[in-house]
Amino acid sequence: MRLFLSGLRKLVRRPATFVIFGLLIGLLVLIVLAVGATANSGMGAGGGPNGRAAAKELVTFPGAYDRMLQFILGLGGLFAMIYGAAIAGSEWSWGTLKSAVARGESRVRYMLFSFASIGLMIAVGLVIAFGIAVVAAVIGANLANVSTSGLGDTATLGHLPERLLKGWFAVLEEAALGFTIATLARSQLAGIGAGIAFYFGETFASIFLPDIVKYMPFSVANASVATGSGQGFGGGGGATIATLPADQALLMVAVWLVGSLFVAALYSDRAEISG
Numbered sequence: 001m002r003l004f005l006s007g008l009r010k011l012v013r014r015p016a017t018f019v020i021f022g023l024l025i026g027l028l029v030l031i032v033l034a035v036g037a038t039a040n041s042g043m044g045a046g047g048g049p050n051g052r053a054a055a056k057e058l059v060t061f062p063g064a065y066d067r068m069l070q071f072i073l074g075l076g077g078l079f080a081m082i083y084g085a086a087i088a089g090s091e092w093s094w095g096t097l098k099s100a101v102a103r104g105e106s107r108v109r110y111m112l113f114s115f116a117s118i119g120l121m122i123a124v125g126l127v128i129a130f131g132i133a134v135v136a137a138v139i140g141a142n143l144a145n146v147s148t149s150g151l152g153d154t155a156t157l158g159h160l161p162e163r164l165l166k167g168w169f170a171v172l173e174e175a176a177l178g179f180t181i182a183t184l185a186r187s188q189l190a191g192i193g194a195g196i197a198f199y200f201g202e203t204f205a206s207i208f209l210p211d212i213v214k215y216m217p218f219s220v221a222n223a224s225v226a227t228g229s230g231q232g233f234g235g236g237g238g239a240t241i242a243t244l245p246a247d248q249a250l251l252m253v254a255v256w257l258v259g260s261l262f263v264a265a266l267y268s269d270r271a272e273i274s275g
Helices: 001-015 015-038 047-056 063-093 096-102 107-143 154-185 187-206 219-223 247-268
Strands: none
Touching: 001 015, 001 107, 015 047, 015 063, 015 107, 015 187, 047 063, 047 219, 063 096, 063 154, 063 219, 063 247, 107 154, 107 247, 154 187, 154 219, 154 247, 187 219, 219 247
16 A cells, blocks of 8 residues: 555656646637537538538437547547556556565565556546546537536436446556556667557557457457447448447457456566666
């Protein structure tokens, strides 16, 4: 518990915390408000009646709850991976892991509790981002002249805690991947760069190797929180990408999460710390 609380105090003061979560929230608000403001014009979601309808659908409640959550998880997974990599890489480049080991701390415990602190920060950030996204969607609905009568839909609100919990678990897996990559690289920049390359590489590979990529970390994270209410701005057309059923994907998320942390802990326990 001491290591966990120490990690939280450290993360609250870290510039990376404010930069990562600030960028995520800023992009969400900017995109949602822009969609709402242009929904009644020819610029909305690509123009034309279909484009305007898709733009209005984004800010129409109660479906907007799911769309805001999908939006957050889509962007948030990449940001969480970067956040995990930034924190893990700093343990090596700043010498904090070396200092902890010198005090007699277990390397495995230190790394696992460090990630637990990251997990709680991500949970807090996810809830805050979702709340701000909903407020932005309400403003966007007013800009688009869309009724907000579905805002208090009890059935949708009743399922939100479960969806937020699953979303947090999926994003946590992506953060664990970045955490492990940066640990193996012993570098923030290398970890972030390799993680981003992995993210876009997996996306690109899904075109050619869909039956393999559907088991990869970012794909299973997305599949585990699928609601069937569409993807992105309109749930739109294009080729269907192979995905696992949500329950199977959630199990694979757990496998990737535990596996990533196991590799990070094992490497940290056996690595030579010098300098």
